[in-house]
Amino acid sequence: MDPTQRQRWYEHMSQKYGIPKEFLIREFERELSWGNPMDAPLEVPDKMEVCFKYSLGGQSRFFRELRENRKILGARCSSCSKVYCPPRSNCPRCYSRTEWVELPGTGTVVACTVQHYTTSAFIKKVPFICAYIRLDGSDFLLMANMEVEDVTRIHPGTRVQAVFREERHGAITDFFFKPVEEIQA
Amino acid sequence: MRRVAIVGLGLTQFRARWIEKTYYELAFDAAKMAMEDAGLSKEQIDCAVYGIYNDFFQRQYQPDAFVHDYIGLGLKPAVRVNTGGATGGSALRMGFAEVASGLYDTCLVLGVEKCADCYNYELGMATPEVLRAILYTADMTYDNPAGRTAASGFALAVIAHKEKYGNPTEEQMAKVSVKNHFNATKNPLAQSPKILTVEEVLNSRKIVDPFKFYDNCLYTEGAAAVILACEEKAREITDKPIWISGVGASTDWVMPGNRPNIYTFESSREAARRAYKMAGIRDPMEELDLAELHDAFSGTEIMAYEDCFFCPEGQGGRLIDDGTVMPEGKLPVNLSGGLIGCGHAVGATGIMQACEIALHLREEAGARQRRNARRGLVQSIGGTLCTWTVCLVLEREE
Secondary structure (H helix, E strand, C coil), X not given: CCHHHHHHHHHHHHHHHCCXXXXXXXXXXXXXXXXXXXXXXXXXXXXXXCCECCCCHHHHHHHHHXXXXXXXXXXXXXXXXXXXXXXXXXXXXXXXXXXXXXXXXXXXXXXXXXXXXXXCCCHHHCCEEEEEEEECCCCCEEEEEECCCCHHHCCCCCEEEEEECCCCCCCHHHEEEEEHHHHHC | CCCEEEEEEEECCCXXXXXXXXXXXXXXXXXXXXXXXXXXXXXXXXXXXXXXXXXXXXXXXXXXXXXXXXXXXXXXXXXXXXXXXXXXXXXXXXXXXXXXXXXXXXXXXXXXXXXXXXXXXXXCECHHHHHHHHHCCCCCCCCHHHCCCHHHHHHHHHHHHHHHHCCCCHHHHHHHHHHHHHHHCCCCCCCCCCCCCHHHHHHCCEEECCEEHHHECCECEEEEEEEEEEHHHHHHHCCCCEEEEEEEEEECCCCXXXXXXXXXXXXXXXXXXXXXXXXXXXXHHHHXXXXXXXXXXXXXXXXXXXXXXXXXXXXXXXXXXXXXXCCCCCCCECCCCHHHHCCECHHHHHHHHHHHHHHHHCCCCHHHCCCCCCEEEEEEEECCCCCEEEEEEEEECC
16 A cells, blocks of 8 residues: 555544554554565454433432432332342342332441452552452442552451542442541541 | 243333433333232242344443342343344343253343443434434444444345345335334323325335335333243243244355345244244134234334244245235234334343233233234344344244
């Protein structure tokens, strides 16, 4: 490809896939400047993407309460009284409807690990804690990530509290957990 | 091989949008209804097969795991099946195999699909984004970049058929649309009940030549479930077991350009042959009382008459002209309204079709009841021009 065509190729792919041109140049310069023989395997940029206006259905109130009222709700089964968080509209054990209950936002770490390497979406945040937390008032465990100064201080049994972000989107990431003693300090 | 019966069924409304429920909440409703219908608790379900088509629709890879969890069947074995539009039929086939083989005595077969969560913000509507999600199932390297859709694929087949045999004509296709929309008016769960005229169908806006708006099925959200049981259990559970007496499945070249022709669907013919052979059917027109065929498009229903051997190859158009497939005809097709009238909630569709046949065989089909229905056919097709076809013959107790 001549240099003008090559520039057009970078612009086209950059626009089509939202990949900055510098990265395309890094990955494809050799290919596009006759650096590879005709029979060599050819790699091409692509991405798979679908946009949503996704209905949260029976979970809707849970996310509105996070966004508007900084509240964490659980769902209590109307017959067996088990409390689910993440919430469920129907109890999977006895098939009864559930009703909303407010949880205090405190809980206990049941198991935790330090994430040193992770997905592209979170890789700039390492190291952080990934933990199962038993929220007070809930019968089950909630998976959460924790942002703490010193990851070595979180252990099973550590008491934690939900902290709501100032900017909330109506998503599970609207809050994160901190050790109660760090909040009190 | 053990005999297998449908002993319970559950259907949600088929709708354009189930905004108040997620896919797993919708699945729960159908599962609960099926268990109530069978009089079984979830503890009495041995295993499950889930039919869910598009991971993008659900905004979730492996969505079956979340459905299984939500309906509280944890610790029981379960698998998910996906064969495009034939997903529901394939799920039934796998459920049949679970029970017929003797591995399990009861099996929940559940199909669910939400699609209208996909959304194109620039156009302010769902459908083009739904199509985008679907087109990821077309060959990504050669076919997808042509901008084709399921409709254009089937349009090309219908055109090739007309070129070869002189039918289906646009009028014949319009008659199928009128019939299926009308049938839907008798089905309280249907998405598109409508009294239309042939002229209204012919004058509706063009989608892909020769298909007009009313020639196409719509995208649907819904769930459908059946509970299958072995003979011994079936007799304990119900006095109206619906036997699955024939199961046939086949596949064809996924890129239709590799096939000898595109005016017949060889996978459909093979699936029908196998299902009839297993059920001992020699002359389907004489031995079937009703059929639910996969009318994703009006023209493909007409091609399905031929592929299911209701008539010789090339004569499908005649069956809609002479009234054979009408509600009062010799072999009514799509009394539920079919995909065009009842709706196409992809993973749930084949199971909805089986529920429809079962309701008629149980004499519980209300205003659309086919009199003396003893035996019916379900045809479930999927992929690019019937990459997959599954046919099932259902029979009531003699």
